[in-house]
Amino acid sequence: MRFKNVFSIIGPVMVGPSSSHTAGAVRIGRVARQLLGRTPDQAVITLYGSFAETYSGHGTDLAIVGGLLNMDTDDDRIPEAFSEAEKAGMRFELRRGTGTAPHPNFVKIEAAADGKEISVSGASIGGGNIEIHTMNDFAAGCSGYYPTLVIAHDDQVGVLASITAAASDAGLNIGFMNVDRKERQGAALTVVECDRRPDGALLDALSSLPHIHGVSVVDLTS
Incomplete structure (x- = not known):
């Protein structure tokens, strides 16, 4: 595990009782x-x-x-999250998974709104830190520690070059990139951890590129 700072060891400011079972879980839900x-x-x-x-x-x-519900780890409303979900009109179901998982503290979340469906699976690895294993059933491999671009696209020649060129033109430094695809020339997902939150102009530029089908930002720092 890579420690980012002292809070990786002692844990974040949070509503308890556990950095692994509570703070990390909040962050996976926010992703x-x-x-x-x-x-x-x-x-x-x-x-x-x-x-x-x-x-x-x-x-x-x-x-x-x-x-x-986009609460952060120190949100006083976490103990009342079920009633807050009811107020927000969010229905949810809790299940116990069967079989083995990549980590003891592991969860898969499937969520939907307005006809859009997503899935995220991840592990809480201690000190409030997380590892996101998959997004929409593609390998992700990101930490949630940095602002992250999630780009759905076709597996075509030149797509990755156009993504990195757009980031460079926007003055955005890439700290980590992971690419996964279902098959050659099929659906693909690129996950990019950045040194700062991508601005709207970059999101528009990425969205307008050929073979790009969707651009999302996950930013647990805000």
């Missing part, structure tokens, strides 16, 4: 919320491993629902 782009109308939350065994006592269920 799903921001990938969707709004509060979900409905969500299915499937918990694995230690998350599945202890979620009620440790508030993991409340934390994930709070994250789906």
